[in-house]
Amino acid sequence: xxxxxxxxxxPAVVVVGERGSIFWTEDEAATWQRANVPTRxxxxxxxxxxxxxxxxxxxxWAVGHDAVILGTTDGGRTWQRQFQGENLQDSxxxxxxLDPRRAIAVGAYGLYVSTADGGRTWxxxxxxxxxxxxxxxxxxxxxxxxxxxxxxxxxxxxDQGASWTGIRSPYEGSFYGIMPLDRRTLLAxxxxxxxxRSVDDGATWQKIDAPQPVLLxxxxxxxxxxxxxxxxxxxxxxxxxxxxxxxxxxxALPTGIAELIELADNRCLALGEAGATIIPLP
Numbered sequence: 001x002x003x004x005x006x007x008x009x010x011p012a013v014v015v016v017g018e019r020g021s022i023f024w025t026e027d028e029a030a031t032w033q034r035a036n037v038p039t040r041x042x043x044x045x046x047x048x049x050x051x052x053x054x055x056x057x058x059x060x061w062a063v064g065h066d067a068v069i070l071g072t073t074d075g076g077r078t079w080q081r082q083f084q085g086e087n088l089q090d091s092x093x094x095x096x097x098l099d100p101r102r103a104i105a106v107g108a109y110g111l112y113v114s115t116a117d118g119g120r121t122w123x124x125x126x127x128x129x130x131x132x133x134x135x136x137x138x139x140x141x142x143x144x145x146x147x148x149x150x151x152x153x154x155x156x157x158x159d160q161g162a163s164w165t166g167i168r169s170p171y172e173g174s175f176y177g178i179m180p181l182d183r184r185t186l187l188a189x190x191x192x193x194x195x196x197r198s199v200d201d202g203a204t205w206q207k208i209d210a211p212q213p214v215l216l217x218x219x220x221x222x223x224x225x226x227x228x229x230x231x232x233x234x235x236x237x238x239x240x241x242x243x244x245x246x247x248x249x250x251x252a253l254p255t256g257i258a259e260l261i262e263l264a265d266n267r268c269l270a271l272g273e274a275g276a277t278i279i280p281l282p
Contacts, residue, residue, distance in 0.1 A: 003271040006261045009048040010056040014076040016043035036078045041066040049097040059100040063092035071119040082119040106134035140180030148175035170205035179219045189216040211248045220260040230257035249282035
């Protein structure tokens with residue numbers, strides 16, 4: 001089964017994928033339960049709202065094809081349809097939950113919607129003139145939001161998505177993510193092995209050589225501060241110097257990887273064409 005994204009929800013991990021599939025595990029991927037989901041559309045993104053401990057992360061959103069947004073308030077066990085665009089050809093590609101009331105979903109051809117009332121209403125906006133795909137939205141340690149997309153699209157918001165400004169792009173191809181490593185250090189990754197690193201929040205960029213010229217769809221900063229990049233089949237790159245260089249590892253899968261999430265006991269969960277696969281951390 002094709003699985004495309006994953007997110008922590010308190011002690012659980014929730015994953016989403018094709019045919020409206022949502023699963024969760026509470027034992028670090030040893031066993032899985034299937035959620036009750038009101039759609040058969042492929043789901044591409046999932047995010048749960050951060051809350052102060054020891055409260056559980058219960059409110060989350062999942063997005064996908066057919067312009068659909070689902071919401072949950074029970075940690076991902078059951079889901080309700082909250083939004084469906086008029087054009088079913090629209091596709092959401094990612095979502096981020098800012099808190100239990102606010103979330104932003106982005107997608108193909110500049111698709112951008114947000115909610116400020118827990119998903120009861122969604123506002124659609126055009127945040128740039130070009131209709132480039134918006135592939136992934138991430139948040140940094142200070143709350144700054146980052147958007148990565150095609151045609152060299154890199155955007156930043158310092159006000160929780162109320163406004164967006166462009167980041168000077170070092171590359172005119174597609175980006176599939178910006179990893180904010182700390183308050184100032186960013187790592188952007190995309191097509192054909194393109195990786196760029198910035199130590200001044202995107203004002204300037206340094207090109208980082210990747211050992212394989214393939215699409216890099218997923219990035220993960222480990223608790224050790226080592227970094228992983230993955231994407232097309234047989235590609236798993238590791239950096240042990242905070243993104244200054246990457247080397248290929250022998251832990252790669254023979255199928256494509258769409259997302260990575262760190263588990264306990266020095267393991268990683270890879271989501272993609274092979275479903276959910278546990279791999280030892282390199």
